[in-house]
Amino acid sequence: MSEFIQAMQWRYAAKRMNGQRIPDETLSGILQACHLAPSSFGLQPYQVLVIDDPELKALCQPAIMNQPQVVESSHMLVFAPWRQFDESAVDLWIERVASERNMPLERLAGMAKTIKQKVAGLGSDEARFQWAAQQAYLAAGVTLSAAAMAQVDATPMEGFDPQxxxxxxxxxxxxxxxTLVVCLGYRDEAEDWLAPMKKVRWPYHDVMRLLTQQDV
Ligand SMILES: Cc1cc2nc3c(=O)[nH]c(=O)nc-3n(C[C@H](O)[C@H](O)[C@H](O)COP(=O)(O)O)c2cc1C
Known part of the structure; x- marks a missing residue:
């Protein structure tokens, strides 16, 4: 565990990167971790777009407030939840589970009903998109952690115009x-004003609260 805590202390949201490329094997490990992230019902209602084409990154940069990490990164990930989906996406997922687990579809009827109720109950395309985005954020969190363990810098970015x-x-x-951009690469310590700064969080016990029955 101490290795993971050290990695989390080492990581920060680098403001400048040095353009160095992440070795294929390292990148593949980070992306596999992202792929293994949990999601509600396992539905994974998103895609993660992996961009290393320098010209495409440059085309994207104005939409991302011209943040320098976009073109200085090795790879830019765009977490992109499904725009619109309905019960048919659930049917596809259930078929996948049945086939991967070698189970008859009928045994998954209850699970299918529960997921469909959830999806329908969200009530609107926008609510379904927001729910999908929550799942994508979880995958992004896993990605940031995996990158830290691999000593790769990862900057999550909401500072962009999604449209x-x-x-x-x-x-x-x-x-x-x-919904979220994550730039992966290596910090440029000389150029990054944030590199020498102390990490700041609320005091540990202000966030991590032990709750017992007497407290509620
Ligand atoms: C959802 C989200 C959006 C963020 N957007 C940006 C951004 O657009 N540009 C940027 O440089 N950092 C961005 N950050 C980085 C945060 O400012 C940073 O994670 C926070 O200040 C904590 O510092 P640390 O990650 O360096 O420890 C974002 C972080 C998150 C989680």
């Missing part, structure tokens, strides 16, 4: 919307 980025990447055509 503009969606347009550059033609995401509507893929039934996706962007």
């Amino acid at each position: 503009a980025l969606d347009q550059v990447l033609n995401l509507a055509e893929r039934n996706l919307r962007s």
Whole structure:
């Protein structure tokens, strides 16, 4: 565990990166961790777009407030939840579970009903998108942790215009919307004003509260 805590202390949201490329094997490990992230019902209602094409990164940069990490990163990930989905996506997922676990579809009928109720109960395309985005954020969190363990810098970014980025990447055509960008690469310590700064969090016990029955 101490190795993981050290990695989390080492990581920070680098503001400048040095353009160095992440070795394929290291990148593959980070992306596999992302792929293994949990999601509600396992539905994984998102895609993660992996961009290393320098020209495409440059095209995206204006939509991402011209943040320098975009073009200085090795790879830019765009976490893109499904734009619109309904019960048919659940049917596909249930078929996948049945086939991977070698189970008859009928045994999954209860699970299918529960997931469909959840999806329908969200009530609108926007609510379903927001729910999908929550799952994508969880995957992004796993990605940041995996990157830290691999001594790769990872900057999560909400500082962008999602509609503009969606347009550059033609995401509507893929039934996706962007919700979070993560730049992966290596910090440029000389150029990054944040590199020498202390990490700041609320005091530990202000966030981590032990709760017992007497407290509620
Ligand atoms: C959802 C989210 C959006 C963020 N957006 C940006 C961003 O657009 N640009 C940036 O440089 N950092 C961004 N950050 C980084 C945060 O400012 C940073 O994680 C926070 O200050 C904690 O510091 P640390 O990650 O360096 O420990 C974002 C972080 C999160 C989780």
